[in-house]
Amino acid sequence: MPIFDQxxxxxxxxxxxxxxxxxxxxxxxxxxxxxxxIVRLLLLTAWLPALGLIGAMVVWGMLERxxxxxxxxxxxxxxxxxxxxxxxxxxxxxxxxxxIFFKVEMYFIMLLVAFAGPGLISQDLRLNALPLxxxxxxxxxxxxxxxxxxxxxxxxxxxxxxxxxxxxxxVCFCLDLDVIKDTYPILLGSVAYGIVxxxxxxxxxxxxxxxxxxxxxxxxxxxxxxxxxAAVGTIxxxxxxxxLRQEVYHAESDRWLDEHPPPVGAKIKQYGxxxxxxxxxxxKTSRLELAGLQPAQQAEGDxxxxxxxxANGQAWQKSRTEEGAATRGDWRPMCSxxxxxxRIADLLLDTEGAWITLGKAVDQPQAxxxxxFRVVMPANVVQSPPGSERxxxxxxxxxxxxxxxxxxxAGLLGLSTWILTRRVKSLDRLK
Amino acid sequence: xxFTLQDITKTYGPITALRQLSVTVPAGAxxxxxxxxxxxxxxxxxxxxxxxxxxxxxxxLGMDIRSQRLDIRQAVGFAPEDECLFPGVAGVEFVAYAGxxxxxxxxxAMQRAHEVLNYVALGEARYRRVESYxxxxxxxxxxxxxxxxxxxxxxxxxxxxxxxxAGRQEILELARDLSHNKGMSxxxxxxxxxxxxxxxxxxxxxxxxxxxxxxxxRELKQAHEQMFEVRVKNDAAEFGRRxxxxxxxxxxxxxLLRVRLPREQSSDLLWQLAASCGEQIRYLRPQRSTxxxxxxxxxxxxVS
Numbered sequence: 001m002p003i004f005d006q007x008x009x010x011x012x013x014x015x016x017x018x019x020x021x022x023x024x025x026x027x028x029x030x031x032x033x034x035x036x037x038i039v040r041l042l043l044l045t046a047w048l049p050a051l052g053l054i055g056a057m058v059v060w061g062m063l064e065r066x067x068x069x070x071x072x073x074x075x076x077x078x079x080x081x082x083x084x085x086x087x088x089x090x091x092x093x094x095x096x097x098x099x100i101f102f103k104v105e106m107y108f109i110m111l112l113v114a115f116a117g118p119g120l121i122s123q124d125l126r127l128n129a130l131p132l133x134x135x136x137x138x139x140x141x142x143x144x145x146x147x148x149x150x151x152x153x154x155x156x157x158x159x160x161x162x163x164x165x166x167x168x169x170x171v172c173f174c175l176d177l178d179v180i181k182d183t184y185p186i187l188l189g190s191v192a193y194g195i196v197x198x199x200x201x202x203x204x205x206x207x208x209x210x211x212x213x214x215x216x217x218x219x220x221x222x223x224x225x226x227x228x229x230a231a232v233g234t235i236x237x238x239x240x241x242x243x244l245r246q247e248v249y250h251a252e253s254d255r256w257l258d259e260h261p262p263p264v265g266a267k268i269k270q271y272g273x274x275x276x277x278x279x280x281x282x283x284k285t286s287r288l289e290l291a292g293l294q295p296a297q298q299a300e301g302d303x304x305x306x307x308x309x310x311a312n313g314q315a316w317q318k319s320r321t322e323e324g325a326a327t328r329g330d331w332r333p334m335c336s337x338x339x340x341x342x343r344i345a346d347l348l349l350d351t352e353g354a355w356i357t358l359g360k361a362v363d364q365p366q367a368x369x370x371x372x373f374r375v376v377m378p379a380n381v382v383q384s385p386p387g388s389e390r391x392x393x394x395x396x397x398x399x400x401x402x403x404x405x406x407x408x409x410a411g412l413l414g415l416s417t418w419i420l421t422r423r424v425k426s427l428d429r430l431k
Numbered sequence: 432x433x434f435t436l437q438d439i440t441k442t443y444g445p446i447t448a449l450r451q452l453s454v455t456v457p458a459g460a461x462x463x464x465x466x467x468x469x470x471x472x473x474x475x476x477x478x479x480x481x482x483x484x485x486x487x488x489x490x491x492l493g494m495d496i497r498s499q500r501l502d503i504r505q506a507v508g509f510a511p512e513d514e515c516l517f518p519g520v521a522g523v524e525f526v527a528y529a530g531x532x533x534x535x536x537x538x539x540a541m542q543r544a545h546e547v548l549n550y551v552a553l554g555e556a557r558y559r560r561v562e563s564y565x566x567x568x569x570x571x572x573x574x575x576x577x578x579x580x581x582x583x584x585x586x587x588x589x590x591x592x593x594x595x596x597a598g599r600q601e602i603l604e605l606a607r608d609l610s611h612n613k614g615m616s617x618x619x620x621x622x623x624x625x626x627x628x629x630x631x632x633x634x635x636x637x638x639x640x641x642x643x644x645x646x647x648x649r650e651l652k653q654a655h656e657q658m659f660e661v662r663v664k665n666d667a668a669e670f671g672r673r674x675x676x677x678x679x680x681x682x683x684x685x686x687l688l689r690v691r692l693p694r695e696q697s698s699d700l701l702w703q704l705a706a707s708c709g710e711q712i713r714y715l716r717p718q719r720s721t722x723x724x725x726x727x728x729x730x731x732x733x734v735s
Contacts, residue, residue, distance in 0.1 A: 013536075127515070132511070
């Protein structure tokens with residue numbers, strides 16, 4: 001007869017509160033994702049833009065310390081009064097750096113969600129794990145929060161934590177405690193934006209994941225939602241902007257032609273609904289001249305062409321201005337899921353305000369900034385009049401009201417929540 | 432008292448899974464017996480609060496099934512019938528995770544996982560991924576995950592499904608050990624009468640969503656002594672009259688005669704009487720125990 005029974009032993013240890021059960025599910029989910037090579041690779045490469053952000057914080061900190069090498073470089077882009085006191089533009093430049101960081105990081109976030117998100121519920125459905133979860137002392141809400149926590153952890157690791165790390169580096173390089181007072185809204189805005197992405201993208205991918213047992217279909221649907229919606233939004237916005245611009249330009253141009261007819265005999269060609277003078281190359285002078293004129297009319301023709309060119313430029317300018325005004329009510333960018341997220345980022349970080357501040361302070365050719373920030377320019381590039389403080393804000397920030405995007409995201413959140421509630425309502429529906 | 436149910440009704444569309452089921456079950460090892468479609472799994476899910484019942488109420492371990500669902504699940508360990516896995520983990524992580532979901536901290540859950548995996552004889556395979564386990568191993572794994580948090584009641588839903596005879600025997604021994612030697616109550620759901628008889632002391636028999644029988648197995652299993660079922664070739668009525676004259680109790684039932692022999696007689700009497708009246712006995716067997724009868728009746732009810 002055994003002295004000590006080494007079979008089953010009872011256990012009476014401490015139990016955690018029920019409010020933390022979702023953390024267990026999130027922790028398990030993150031552990032499973034860590035075994036995914038693609039997710040690990042994405043997590044690693046997603047820190048590259050973060051290094052860029054940290055670099056930007058370092059550079060601006062050194063500029064504030066009046067580093068000579070940096071002053072020499074930045075003197076090409078920034079006026080002397082800014083370089084003498086860069087602290088005045090600290091919050092602005094930090095905001096713009098964070099805005100660009102989040103725009104680039106969005107690609108990594110979408111890829112991470114595409115690779116890590118689809119299996120969160122679909123695998124549980126395929127392997128019939130839901131009875132195991134729901135037979136434990138936790139609710140459906142704990143289950144959903146736990147799965148959402150996986151997305152939250154991934155978003156935090158590639159967006160929020162790098163943003164916080166860059167903020168810390170920036171504070172250290174500034175050696176000035178006022179920097180916290182000037183810039184803490186950026187940190188808060190970054191955290192809030194991370195929460196928005198987690199809620200929106202997290203519930204959406206969970207809802208898609210709950211609809212099928214096939215992870216591949218969920219991934220394809222997510223990629224479609226991201227890429228196709230972005231393409232549709234871009235195409236619609238570009239077409240609308242282009243057609244509006246052409247319409248205004250041609251109307252102005254035709255009106256000027258009516259008021260200022262060309263010399264008699266000059267050729268005007270009809271292109272659809274608008275007219276355009278016909279030019280020809282003079283081989284003797286290698287100049288473009290108005291076609292159809294007699295030699296004696298050339299001088300008059302040249303004067304007319306100069307006036308026409310000036311009016312043409314003004315018409316083009318007006319078309320761009322009206323296009324800019326129209327973007328404030330243009331709903332087409334909202335067709336893109338990521339554009340809606342970006343609009344919220346612009347609100348939380350006050351990117352528009354930062355660009356306006358920069359527009360007031362800077363008097364450099366747009367080409368320098370266009371060249372620097374080409375990768376983040378939206379499709380509908382508009383142009384405010386030269387010297388306008390809004391010329392950068394109108395180019396780089398979506399102009400329609402932010403609450404439109406908030407409404408779209410809230411609608412998607414509601415739809416996702418409804419799908420999740422219906423799909424995992426009870427074991428009645430499971431098999 | 433293990434659990435008490437009052438007028439439980441549950442329907443799935445046109446199908447009524449449980450019909451006004453009322454039952455009171457004592458603590459111990461209880462078998463839940465019934466053919467496929469009798470309502471066993473629905474009853475289990477009702478006890479755990481996993482489905483919404485249409486009507487009725489009850490208590491499990493003294494806790495209300497409508498308002499204290501989470502408390503019930505804290506005190507109960509459940510091994511479902513279907514294959515259920517947490518994806519992408521090894522066996523020991525599977526069981527530890529199950530423990531953590533019940534509120535154990537990580538360290539305790541992992542230590543406990545090792546202990547219960549040793550207990551269910553999965554110690555050698557604990558670091559293999561669960562997707563690579565055989566059917567028998569998965570059943571043991573489910574049992575281990577059900578007992579990792581040391582519940583007061585274990586519910587096993589068809590635990591021997593798909594297992595070979597040796598594996599089935601081991602599961603039954605584990606279930607019996609937990610319920611008889613380790614102080615746990617057990618609800619063992621099966622459509623296999625021998626499995627329930629091997630493990631349990633008390634049984635509920637369901638059929639068509641109703642409770643057909645309940646009681647201690649020892650009492651229900653007693654074969655009707657001196658009771659036989661007889662079928663003869665020629666004149667059953669005449670044979671029955673002769674049996675009555677010989678002091679037997681006779682009850683015609685379809686084409687059979689249910690005969691109760693006098694206490695001091697054996698079945699030889701039947702042969703002797705048949706020979707004396709030139710009758711041929713075509714069918715003779717002792718009458719089944721009440722438990723078998725009831726179970727077969729439940730099968731008939733479900734089929735019809």
